[in-house]
Amino acid sequence: MVQTETFVMLSAVLFILGAMGVLLRRNAILLFMSVELMLNASNLALVAFARHWQQMEGHLFVFFVIAVAAAEVAVGLALIVAIFRSKQSINIDELHQMEG
Amino acid sequence: MFEVPSFADLNLWLTAPATVLALGACLLLLVDILFIPADRKVTTAWLAIGVIAVSFVVNLFTFNESGSAFLGMFVADGFTSVANVIILVSAFISVLLSIDYVKRAQIERGEFYSLILFSVSGMMFMVSANDLVSIFVSLELLSIPLYILAAFRVPDVRSEESGMKYFILGAFASAFFVYGSALVFGATGHTGLPEIFQSVEGIVADGGSAGVLLLLGAGLILVGLGFKVAVVPFHMWTPDVYEGAPTPVTAFMSVGAKVGGFAALIRLVAVALPTFVLAEGDTVTVWQQAFWLVAAATLILGNFVAVAQTNVKRMLAYSSIAHAGYIMMAVAAAGTAGVADAAAQATLLYLLAYMFTNLGAFGVALSIEKDDGSGTSIEDFVGLAKSRPRLALMMAVFMLSLTGIPLTAGFVGKWFVFKAALDANLIPLAIIGVLTSVVSAFYYLRIIVNMYLRDGEGDRAEGATEYVNWAVYVAFAGTLVMGILPVLATNLTDAITIASTAVR
Numbered sequence: 001m002v003q004t005e006t007f008v009m010l011s012a013v014l015f016i017l018g019a020m021g022v023l024l025r026r027n028a029i030l031l032f033m034s035v036e037l038m039l040n041a042s043n044l045a046l047v048a049f050a051r052h053w054q055q056m057e058g059h060l061f062v063f064f065v066i067a068v069a070a071a072e073v074a075v076g077l078a079l080i081v082a083i084f085r086s087k088q089s090i091n092i093d094e095l096h097q098m099e100g
Numbered sequence: 101m102f103e104v105p106s107f108a109d110l111n112l113w114l115t116a117p118a119t120v121l122a123l124g125a126c127l128l129l130l131v132d133i134l135f136i137p138a139d140r141k142v143t144t145a146w147l148a149i150g151v152i153a154v155s156f157v158v159n160l161f162t163f164n165e166s167g168s169a170f171l172g173m174f175v176a177d178g179f180t181s182v183a184n185v186i187i188l189v190s191a192f193i194s195v196l197l198s199i200d201y202v203k204r205a206q207i208e209r210g211e212f213y214s215l216i217l218f219s220v221s222g223m224m225f226m227v228s229a230n231d232l233v234s235i236f237v238s239l240e241l242l243s244i245p246l247y248i249l250a251a252f253r254v255p256d257v258r259s260e261e262s263g264m265k266y267f268i269l270g271a272f273a274s275a276f277f278v279y280g281s282a283l284v285f286g287a288t289g290h291t292g293l294p295e296i297f298q299s300v301e302g303i304v305a306d307g308g309s310a311g312v313l314l315l316l317g318a319g320l321i322l323v324g325l326g327f328k329v330a331v332v333p334f335h336m337w338t339p340d341v342y343e344g345a346p347t348p349v350t351a352f353m354s355v356g357a358k359v360g361g362f363a364a365l366i367r368l369v370a371v372a373l374p375t376f377v378l379a380e381g382d383t384v385t386v387w388q389q390a391f392w393l394v395a396a397a398t399l400i401l402g403n404f405v406a407v408a409q410t411n412v413k414r415m416l417a418y419s420s421i422a423h424a425g426y427i428m429m430a431v432a433a434a435g436t437a438g439v440a441d442a443a444a445q446a447t448l449l450y451l452l453a454y455m456f457t458n459l460g461a462f463g464v465a466l467s468i469e470k471d472d473g474s475g476t477s478i479e480d481f482v483g484l485a486k487s488r489p490r491l492a493l494m495m496a497v498f499m500l501s502l503t504g505i506p507l508t509a510g511f512v513g514k515w516f517v518f519k520a521a522l523d524a525n526l527i528p529l530a531i532i533g534v535l536t537s538v539v540s541a542f543y544y545l546r547i548i549v550n551m552y553l554r555d556g557e558g559d560r561a562e563g564a565t566e567y568v569n570w571a572v573y574v575a576f577a578g579t580l581v582m583g584i585l586p587v588l589a590t591n592l593t594d595a596i597t598i599a600s601t602a603v604r
Contacts, residue, residue: 011279015279019272028268032268032271035268035272038272039274042279045279045282046278046282046285050285052286055290057291058285058291061233061281064233064237068240071240071244072244072271072274075247075248079247079260079264082254082260082263083260083261086255086257086260092264095264095265096261097258098261098343098344
């Protein structure tokens with residue numbers, strides 16, 4: 001049986017990769033995928049701990065996270081489409097109408 | 101392992117204020133699409149106000165009831181009832197501010213009001229959330245409609261940019277929140293706040309790796325919530341989002357998101373982590389030291405950067421960061437044993453005062469805004485006292501209240517926050533708070549100087565339509581009444597207790 005620690009280590013690595021992606025990538029869709037990676041890293045940690053403690057709460061949390069992530073995707077893609085229509089680009093470095 | 105709960109166990113009546121609002125939002129969406137023609141969207145706004153009013157009345161009926169619902173995931177107590185009042189009044193004023201604004205900006209669509217109601221129901225669930233799962237779901241219910249509302253002014257690039265920035269940083273923050281929750285769950289084996297509290301002492305005494313997990317997890321949760329309430333160093337999205345979003349939306353999110361975020365934050369630290377210390381025998385909780393630093397940094401940065409702003413929406417954005425710092429001061433005070441209840445009361449009083457004052461200030465800013473979203477520079481206030489004396493007078497009172505001058509609501513809020521900080525022995529923090537208040541007077545008074553002492557033609561304030569005027573009158577009345585008769589507000593909050601019974 002694989003140890004809980006192994007899963008948690010993997011989830012930490014995935015979470016950090018996701019966070020780095022958000023901070024370093026400039027394409028809105030890639031940013032978006034990085035956020036999804038962070039959420040899924042959390043899901044992995046949640047199910048690993050749920051197995052460790054033999055508690056259902058962790059599994060329950062995962063379902064909520066999946067549902068919420070789907071809702072976020074819907075809104076996020078709509079925003080990306082709207083921005084692409086007016087700027088013909090989804091590079092977030094080009095979003096600098098406001099400064100100060 | 102899992103028993104099926106009976107219907108009575110769910111305790112639905114206690115959740116009624118929030119559930120009524122959530123159901124009302126769903127219904128409104130349908131009614132708006134099916135029955136309300138595009139040229140009569142003002143009906144939708146009135147229906148939204150109707151839903152808010154029904155929820156308000158239900159909240160009055162359940163005002164003195166307390167208990168938990170949804171199997172402990174939801175808790176109703178005095179704190180929730182008062183926070184609900186703040187949220188509902190802010191929603192009411194925001195809808196009034198929106199009615200004519202959306203027409204002028206040509207974004208009059210029925211979903212606008214449904215989205216506001218969805219966000220409000222998220223806030224109301226959030227102030228009652230007693231479990232990491234329910235905090236997360238309500239946090240998202242609060243935020244996702246706000247992402248859409250911020251970008252509602254498509255195809256205006258600034259509004260889209262505002263929505264996109266808010267979305268990316270908001271989703272980033274939620275990911276931190278979820279990962280933090282996962283680690284806290286890993287350390288304690290529970291997601292309910294009271295159950296986490298029961299495990300914390302054992303973990304601290306044990307001193308093993310569970311303590312490290314708990315520390316990391318709590319830290320990540322606080323990062324997530326810190327983004328939502330915009331405290332330094334997680335504030336950088338605020339000015340851009342506030343400037344680009346449609347003004348009534350900015351007004352709404354500057355208040356509502358803070359009420360939800362701070363309520364969840366103070367409940368989390370006061371209920372789940374009041375005994376969380378680094379090593380056994382320490383008297384100061386881990387998070388109090390962290391909040392101390394965050395509050396000090398927020399106060400200093402928010403107030404000093406606001407001085408340099410020339411756009412009033414941007415100035416109010418930095419001012420909202422500064423006010424988050426004052427509330428953070430109260431939350432930090434909750435870390436000292438015995439002060440948690442006073443800190444929760446101070447938080448609510450401050451949010452109540454801030455709600456009236458800030459919505460009023462945004463209402464005046466919206467009045468002088470042009471149809472295309474321009475005209476919110478500080479220079480546009482020059483001569484307003486001549487062209488619109490009543491509006492200028494109210495703006496002056498709002499600015500004094502944000503500064504914290506006696507006889508306005510802002511003074512009452514600051515008084516209780518400073519008192520909580522002194523009770524908790526956070527004297528250096530209180531001194532920083534007082535000094536930065538002095539700095540804040542500089543940029544608030546500059547608007548008064550522009551309105552009264554500088555000669556100019558004066559804006560005609562075409563945005564000040566009847567609905568907007570009523571909204572600003574309500575905010576003005578609230579600011580003055582709370583300032584002159586603070587006892588009315590303190591009567592509401594006096595009996596509030598939030599801390600876990602074991603440490604009270």
